[in-house]
Amino acid sequence: MYLADAYTVPTSAGPGTDPGQQAAAPAARVTPRAVARALPRTVLVLGTVSLLTDVSAEMVTAVLPLYLVAELGLSPLGFGLLDGIYNGFSTLVRLVGGHLADRGGRHKAVAAVGYGLSALCKPALLLAHGVASIGVVLAADRTGKGLRTAPRDAMISLASSAETQGRSFGIHRAMDTAGALLGPIIAFFVMRAAVDGFDALFMVSFCIAMTGVAVLLLFAPGRGHTTDAPGRGHATAGADAAGNAASAPVEDAPASRAREEATVSARAAFGLLRRPDLRWLALCALLLGLATVSDSFLYLMLQRDLAMPREWFPLLPVATAGTFLLLAVPFGQAADRFGRWRVFLAGHVGLLVAYGLLLVPVSDAALLAVVLVLHGAFYAATDGVLMADAAVSVPAQLRSSGLALVQTAQGSARFACSLLFGAAWSAWGDRAALASATVALAVCVTLGAVARPLRALGTAASRGATT
Amino acid sequence: MTDRARLVVLFLTVVLLGGVSVGWVRYASERGALRDRQQQDGPPVAAGRVTLAGTGAGSPRQQRLVFRNMLWGPQRDELVSVAASAPSGPRTASDVRCLRFYAAAGTGICLQRLPGTLEERYRAVVLDADLREQRHFPLDGIPTRARVSPSGRMVAWTVFVSGDSYAGTQFSTRASILDTRTWTLQQSLEDYQVIMDGKAYRGADVNFWGVTFADDDHFYATLATRGKTYLVRGDVRARTVTTLRENVECPSLSPDGTRLAFKKRVPEASADAPWREYVLDLRDMRETPLGEHRSVDDQAVWLDNSTLVYALAGDYGSDLWTIPADGTGSPTRLTTAALAPAVIG
Incomplete structure (x- = not known):
């Protein structure tokens, strides 16, 4: 606790103080x-x-x-x-x-x-x-x-x-x-x-x-x-240096307040989408969300395939959540080290494998365990990691709006997917619906990898090296 | 505020809120204990022999009602028997507990709650005339409706199934039909072919509930799809259901097979209490509103060919009320603290 306390930024700092300034102290x-x-x-x-x-x-x-x-x-x-x-x-x-x-x-x-x-x-x-x-x-x-x-x-x-x-x-x-x-x-x-x-x-x-x-x-x-941690300035520094007004440093309180209220407007919030980095991220999250089948469908399919006793059904989400709990921190650290977008895409590849396994006409307990672990790992590699990746693409003053935009893109895409998947399920049956979702996910992962090239993303480690 | 002061405030908050929590749980648990004491102001309840076999005489004077007892006391939720001529008189209690119940011709269906390890579980138990378990089947959700065909051979039940834990409000229903002679269980009417307006119909959102049997092969039930409800006539052997009419829920066929009591959504009612009880004459398809002006959310039971009994919320969970089936008269309370009646005799 005392270490963390040491980083608390002095309260004398005015609102809207640019994070970058405090970093040095x-x-x-x-x-x-x-x-x-x-x-x-x-x-x-x-x-x-x-x-x-x-x-x-x-x-x-x-x-x-x-x-x-x-x-x-x-x-x-x-x-x-x-x-x-x-x-x-x-x-x-x-x-x-x-x-x-x-x-x-x-x-x-x-x-x-x-x-x-x-x-x-x-x-x-x-x-x-x-x-x-x-x-x-x-x-x-x-x-x-x-x-x-x-x-x-x-x-x-x-x-x-x-x-x-x-x-x-x-x-x-x-x-x-x-x-x-x-x-x-x-x-x-x-x-x-x-x-x-x-x-x-x-x-x-x-x-x-x-x-x-x-x-x-x-x-x-x-x-x-x-902001209570040092080095936080990199969050904005890592974003494109295109010179958005919102990311400009602000000096003292009264002046900065005026400037901030001018820049933190609804228009500025949506203007975030003009930033190529965030626009691509939101687009890719939307794309991948469109191919993410909702949990309930997945559990239903597992139960049917394995002729599982009904009483066990409530344990399926517990297994997913347990894996998520265990892997969230290591995967988050891996994302910092090897690149957030890479880990995010890797999570979707894991989900793709899980879909593939569900399509295989073999059914035993080991398969169930693998699918559930992959499903939990998918959440661990995507849920917080997407926010972490979005955070470095948005200036501090518009951070909340930017994250909301990305969450909204993903959330509405997933909702649309569950509607589409429900319709496909009743029209073609569960296997055909899952097969189409698998193909869609494979396409979206590929598009995601192309649209937001992995090499263009400096990992946090390389960015941090400039400290 | 210093960190020390913050911690003190947090500590006090936790003590206060923790106290409220512990106090409330203790209050609720003592109240639970109170419910185990026999309630004084209700009809007397005594353990005894309850049977689902009629005398065969068919005389109204020897008829009995068997229902779920909801009086507080050790016999709460047990099946009890009363004389049909004195429904609010003394109750004879069996040791069988059910959430929902129905019986006909010596076959009973009891939908039970089982104390689970981490969550509630439910099962459907088929009972013989002496309330002994014949077979039981696990249920997918919370029981709501149960019926037995007039011959006692076919059994049907409906449960509410809730979706995954992340979307707690997504519900659907599942209606199952069991043949007690062959013990074949049709898990869900959703596997039946739906015929709507003469054409085969498929819908992702089809739900069924409230089966009522005409005979061992035919039944009526409610089908819901695209925000509308339909009365359907079903065929167990052909595995088809055919829509007959809109806005009919929880049908209940009269003993003579000529009329269906049902609950209907009426536009003038409030969203909280949207239903009124109606009777549909199957011979000329004419609807008659009944003299009950409160919202009835139950699958009514025919006491005889001219009287209906149904449950409405009461002080101890629910009370049973009766109303003439021809649209005349006004509701009368049959007995308090009772649910899910079946006429035996």
Whole structure:
């Protein structure tokens, strides 16, 4: 902890201070090598917040179907129909959240609103008794999630040097996934202690989520000192040097504020897409997202192929999440070392192999294990790594908006893919649908490798060498 | 704020929120214990012999009702039997617990919750006339509807299946049909050929629920696709379902086979309570709204050829209500704290 503390940027630094300026000060005290190893405190803080929030969310997810059907006696078919609308809305909210956070560097405030809103939705579930009101609460919960994602990821990236982006996101995603795995277990114990204790479960979930909000408010860096690690200047330096106004250094507080508000506009946010690096990244993420079959289809196919006992079905996502948890940090570090885009593409190649194995008409337990490990590895190699890669392509002032753009591209592509895949499944059957997805993924991986050539991407190590 | 001060604030927050959590769980668990004590203001419940065999006399005076008891106490969720002539009188409790239940001609179907290791599991148990298990089948989701054909041979049930854990709100239903003579199980009606407007129909989003049997080969059920629901007539041997009519859910065929009670979405109702109970005469396809103006979300049961019984939310989970099937009259409470009735006798 004391090492991380040493990097906290003096609070006297004005808002919008260019990261590059501060880099020299702490680096003078600590050797660059130690800097690279030290964990930014912000990453641990945000990892803890996400862990607690995921415990809270997955506790509710685990019992929600039972609550709606058994306790409220609702006919839940109507919820499925609304899913598409929520997804679209959540995408929009994510862009808005990203943009709001950049205006005046309010990452922490926007993230806190997002986490807080989701936390409040837990007790609100107890007050909602009809399909419509439950729908409103679930929509508010997703709004909170949409709002907080981009500012949080921006804070992680701003707290990390260019050469440790992958590792920071890896640590965060590992903590996040640990929370997702813990949630259902805690839910089980609460439900065992209290028969029909849905109210107790929602209150415990709320308390855990509020603890997360408290950790965020108390320990996350606020406005003006979102950056607490040295060397963070490289995050922008690594981006194209085309001279976007937003990446220009700013000197003192009043002047910089004015300049910042001029540049951090919605137009500037979308203007990010004019930056070739980010444009290609968003495009490639979109392309690859279009060929990523949703998890539920994959699990369904595994279950059918292997004639697995039904009781085991819930363990499939656990296996994926467990692998994700174990590999997130090493893969993040590998991304920093060997190139983020390479690791991102390698993750998709792993997924491609998993699809291929599912198409092979052999079925045994070993195959199942390999497919699940590859699936978890795919998440470890892509989820945080994509954000790490996007982070170095976006100037600090527009970091949150930029990350939101890339997430949105990927998210909407995946949603479109699940619709397309569902249609293909019912029209041609599962094998043919998967075969087409495999071909599409192979094409997209190839295109991704060509469109964003691997050699053009300096690895973080080579970039870091200029320090 | 110094880091020390922040840690103190965090510590206090954790203590406060932890206290609320522990307190609430303890409160809920004590409340659970309270439910195990026999409730005083309801009808008396005593353990005894419950049978699904009728007297064969067919006389209404000897008819009984068997349903899931929802009174708090040790017998909560157990199947209980009452005299049809005194439905709110003393209840005789079996030791069989079910979430949903139905019975006909000495065959019972009981959809149960099993205490699982990490999550709830469910199964369908076929019972003989003495409530002994004949066979059981694992269920894919949360049980909602159960029916037995008039002869007692065919059994059907519907469960809600939730999708993957990341999209907690994505639901579908799955309806299964079991032949208790051959023990062949048709896992999902989605494997049937759908005939809509005379043409074969395929849809990714087809869902079935609420089977009601006409005989051992034919049934009615609800099919949903593209945001609409349809009444379908199904053929077990041909494995086909044919759409008959729109906006019909949870049909229930009258004992004489001439009418279907069903719930219908009505535009003037609120989104929270969208259904009204109707009766469709299969001879002239005319619909009659019933005298119940509350939203009914149940697959009604015919007490006889002129009276329907259905469940509505009550103080102890749900109560049973009756209404004349011809559109006259107003609802009457049959008994409190009861769900999923079957007429025996």
